Amino acid sequence: MEDFIRVENVCFQYDENDKNSSYALDNISLSIKKGEFVAVVGHNGSGKSTLSKHFNAIYVPTFGDVIIGGMNTKDDDRIFDIRKKVGLVLQNPDNQIVAGIVEEDVAFGCENSGFPQKKIRERVDCALKAVGMYEYRTHSPDKLSGGQKQRVAIAGIIAMEPECIVLDEPTAMLDPQGRDEVIGTVMRLNKEMGITIILITHYMEEAVLADRVIVMDSGKILTDGIPRKVFSEVGLLKKHRLDVPQATELIYRLKNCGYELPECVLNEEECVQAIAALIKG
Template sequence: MIRAEGLTFDYERLDEEGNVEEKKRAVDHVNLHIRPGAFIAILGHNGSGKSTFAKHINAILTPTEGTLFVDGMDTKDEDKLWEIRQDAGMVFQNPDNQIIGTVVEEDVGFGPENLGVPTDEIWQRVEESLSAVGMLKYRHHSPNRLSGGQKQRVAIAGVMAMHPRCIVLDEPTAMLDPNGRKSVIKTARKLNKEEGITILLITHYMEEVIEADHVYVMDSGKVVMEGTPKEIFSQVEELKRLRLDVPQATLLAYELKKRGILLPDGILSNEELVDELWRLKSKM
């Protein structure tokens, strides 16, 4: 679905004459391969290059060096630009700054309109997408009156209506409250499971990563860790060094282990921890 080969991107700052004054490497030789239908998370602190990487998938940015393939299409190929953008949709961080329509359903219709989809089919797609994210009953509302979480779900519906195979969510929950956060993640997971859409979730909230199939951790433009959530969260110290966190249950297990209580690595949820503790106690 998505394959990055030595992907590198430099931000350039130009001086007044247009010469390159400063170069900043935002993404540094990233190699990764994402299978269709996977739920992938990319973790990293602010400024680690994860968002810059994400913008490549949608061909908003093109690599300075290396290549990125979306469904076999090279994002540098300008003839394939619209096809790539239709195939890999993108949801951004700020819910207000990505809703174009003044009525929910009109916003969802914006993508299909751009693709030249016939009117009747636009309506059908809008209805399907809005019900897939559970926002159908708000179709006639103004986006300004929705909560942050609802706005993000509308944004997801807007992408869904373009019938993509993959959706990149670039820190979709950073500006939301806990309830909004949960609803957005639940929606993403549902689309992954029920519609088979490949999801690439970029975030710095650890709780959102637990159920991902595979996690990449980025730091100063490089992929520094990768593996299943269990493998990643076993390395509490390393994550802390990368300005990240671990889920509360993992942190508690880690604290207990430091006190000499023999727990296995990679505990992610309360249930697991409770089970492990219970097993320990019964052995005593």
């Protein structure tokens, strides 16, 4: 499959005039294929949020290029085409809902793109059903829970029918139930509608669900690969002050104590099976 997003030797400085300021992104290159579900992890200040804002031309690289479906984000004339292809969902659901009624907020993006009225209606209904918020379409956003608000924000992006959705820590401000709702929705969009997902997160339990995990540290890519490979390097992740899922860590420590266990487990179920096998064995 062709590369949908290509990031080529990107460096980014928040203050270009200050020669001494450090780079938030330091020579990053990566490519993402259509339909992939990529998780980007890293601790605070690792540059993962900065990277997420490069995918739809909110930030433009100081050096290097970001190419989205053949369009360079530096090209001012294509900015709106790029933003129609790549949607960005932010951390705080309250700050990204514009209108006082759910369905009108979802329609906001389509209205800006100048679609005819009937098409907007169709897309809004379709997007609200996709995130399971159709019954709430006439409600006011203030009455919704955090998880529901975040799903409305996602619907607002889906209504524009993007090929890729970038989510910048969408679950950081939610309770566990809201987190499950949002991640479940995101996974469904990826599997059923084939939308490329780039999920920025610091919850390793979420990163495990992705097809591919990119670990960032101080503006550089530390490792990049399938979750099973990335989380097998517990030592490396620990060295860079990163967590691993609890199940992974438990097995890792038991192995260090000399028990015979599989190379890497990612969730509780695998962990239980591994330990059960060990006890029986």
